[in-house]
Amino acid sequence: MTFARPDHICDLDTLPRMPAWVTSARAETPEDVAFLSGAALNHLHVVLGQSNVPQALLRDRLALQAAVACVGFSVRPERAGELRDAVHLLRPGDLPGPAGETCLTWRRAVERPVSIKALGRALPAFEPGQIAAWLDAGKGLPVTRAVMVLEAVLREVPRADVAGLILADAALAQALGWDHVVPLLAAALKLAALRKQGDDLRLACHRALISSAIEAVRQAADLARRAAHLKAVAPKLRAKGAGDAVEMFLTRDSVAPSALPLPDRAARRLCDRLVDLGAVRELTGRDTFRLYGV
Template sequence: MPNALQVAIDDLDRMPRMPAWVTSTRPETAEDVAFLSGAALNHLHLVLNRVDLPHALLRDRLALRAAEAFVAFSGRPEREAALRDAVHLLRPGDLPGPAGETYLSWRRAAERPVSIKALGRALPTFEPGQIATWLDAGQGAPVGRAARVLEAVLTEAPRADVPALVLADAALAQALGWEHLVPLLAPGLKRADLRKQGEDLRVASHRALISSAIEAVRQAADLARRAAHLKAVAPKLRAKGAGDAVAMFLTRDAVAPSALPLPDRAARRLCDRLVDLGAVRELTGRDTFRLYGV
């Protein structure tokens, strides 16, 4: 009889794969770009409907990717490791810095179902009424709707790049019928794209979503396999509070041992045990102030 882990992996191997003609075709016209982005988003939609996908973990990982992309094209030096440190090693009373705030905005926007209240929590410098007005600027097909929201925000607030991208992702999610925002636009857009308008911005958004949807599907498959393995080894854990700790790993890109619902020493032992079982990875390469993730 196959074990539970093998059954889970065999089932995940049946996860819909992005068609090769989407990943390999080089679009040359606006019509090609729109067609391929529609195909890529449709495929991502199928993947996001999988019940065996760790949805919160995927959104958190994509939030990190979006923040890293934005920080890079805004000229700041922070990358993935520094962004994780800025957020996950934050102590009470500390400030995360500009790059950390960027990451927090995407994390907060993606962790709760899309609503004006949730978006206001992610973008506290804007009034709920203003957020609602900007979202209402997007009408029509999903990508065109997202592009119009992006343009509307940047027309009124030219320096509000992060809010504009977050709200554009929110508009896309609403148009596609997704309960949660999925961070997609920022990793695929170039800095110069944010200054485009009308049809040029819509085409740039289509192009960005092709690459981002392909990467999101790849990450979804990878995280689903890793999550299945973590769930399979969870019964081997004897520490009190291990079940709650596993639940945290299944929803967060990175976890500090101090954040786990265990005493410090027990938390570190649990993390080391999960690494030995191949269920989580140590993400920093450091001997101290370590972070762990699926």
């Protein structure tokens, strides 16, 4: 698959939308589904090449959505807000619980460039040699490669859905020349699809990638606009450490005031100021233990 060069797209006004013939098409045959998934991935590749898209923030938000989907596989009730709490409101010595651990696993998987070492950090239950062997199982075109990795993991460890999906996304990223894992498969695959094999699993993954690539492009455009606004209002912030705080908001799905490089009261005032400026949102709806994000 040959990807279009993104060099001609450089600002928000020209950040391209997914073509309507991709978003509205009803593909019936496996060939049509594969064609549309390739087109959707190609378009996402172009969008991810733009400097105005906050890449780390997008990956972190997609990681949260992947974690929500994976937690849902176990019929657990946690949604995005609860997973944010599980990660950000931990006290020293506390354990995040199964749902929180799933969220942390996905976040670790997208933080660093794809490598066996980085994947081993995200998946410490598996030896680096095993992770490398699974990735080596993927051959051929990008989606086929990802599917083969997913099959290899689930064949050896049948309930390792999170590891399988992370490594499948890693294989896809490597095949497409992306530096980091971009969570795509988990959010759009049903649990029943993960129990399929061969052509049936490949078809399910192609369908999932159409849906998830469309959503990733939409989120990239939305976050690019929000990030541009945050950068525009940043000079109005006078608090010492405000620049570092802004950088945290530009790279993380959500931030607790206590995590900002400011004293507690100053951090809360900064968050309130950013909300007043329309640059960040309060995500919890609570009066205490609040979380904020772009």
